[in-house]
Amino acid sequence: MDDTYTYDLLVVGSxxxxxxxGVERRPHAGETVxxxxxAVxxxxxxxxxxxxxxxxxxRTALLARxxxxxHGRLLLDSLRTADVDVSEVRTGGAPTGVALITVDPSGDNSIVVSPGANARLTPADVRDALPALRSARVVSAQLEIPLDTVGEVVRLLGPGTRFALNPSPPAPLPxxxxxxxxxxxxxEHEARVVLGDTGDGAAAGERSEDWARGLLALGPRSVVITLGxxxxxxADARxxxxxxxxxxxxxxxxxxxxAFTAALVRRLGAGDDLPTAAAYGARVGAVAVTRRGAQASFPTADEVARATAG
Ligand SMILES: Nc1ncnc2c1ncn2[C@@H]1O[C@H](COP(=O)(O)OP(=O)(O)OP(=O)(O)O)[C@@H](O)[C@H]1O
Structure with missing residues (x-):
């Protein structure tokens, strides 16, 4: 594999x-508990x-705001500690995005998100990051930033760069x-929204082959549906x-x-085919669910090898 890329992966996102x-129960309107x-x-x-x-x-970089x-300094510290290149993380324009999460004793979450600076990551920020965008073997994005910004990423991608999108939270896509x-x-939920499906999803597992075919018909070169x-x-043309x-x-x-998505795109960038990269994603996702938290649950490659066979 040539070494002309500075980054294996550039993530554009939130x-x-x-x-x-933690709460015993959630407050009603007008009530305090x-x-x-x-915990932050x-x-x-x-x-x-x-x-x-x-x-x-x-070798990973993040384009974000x-x-x-x-909160912004906390995020930059945690990214640097994980060895993420933060030279494309922009600062200012609005408060750092925040998720206010209450967790009840049964583990159910209620979440209010203030997108803050994430909503101010603009197409102009993408244009300013063009050298980094062109220096990445794979570029991935999600939808906690404006859709126009993702559109600009797609427009400016270099010819040799692979693009992966996890449309979360889901929206109809251009x-x-x-x-x-x-x-x-x-x-499954994101698949339904992208397809414009208004069904109740009761037979989700059985319908996922149909969804994959329906999603492919919308234009992507390949599709991955995660099923917990x-x-x-x-799915792809084959x-x-x-x-x-x-x-x-x-x-x-x-x-x-x-965890699954990061592992999948990491392996695709290393040359794996889609089923092989997804199998690695499943191993990394499995390790992550055995640990508490989000970033705290992500394993190293050695930990994946030790914890799962294959
Ligand atoms: N209970 C589990 N046991 C083993 N592997 C799991 C489990 N839950 C998830 N995984 C692995 O992680 C992958 C991603 O999980 P899932 O489909 O729940 O994604 P998601 O709905 O985007 O998750 P979340 O939004 O909670 O991060 C799955 O495809 C699977 O390979």
Missing amino acids: ANADLVI LGSDL HPGGKGANQAVAAARLGA VGDDD PEVLAACDPLIVN AEGALV GTARVPAVPVSAVDTTGAGD
């Missing part, structure tokens, strides 16, 4: 501070996927963005293939999708 409080001590964790899908890929050994505030995806990576403990499904999950005792599925 960085959030996750502010978590007391909760646990506040680095998060956001862009930062999570960048950290997960770097921990697996990929944080506020000129304590044809030029869909056409650039190789792969489009969705869970059921593993994943990959057909569809099931990727089994690695059986584990899950303790916290937070960040499983980010």
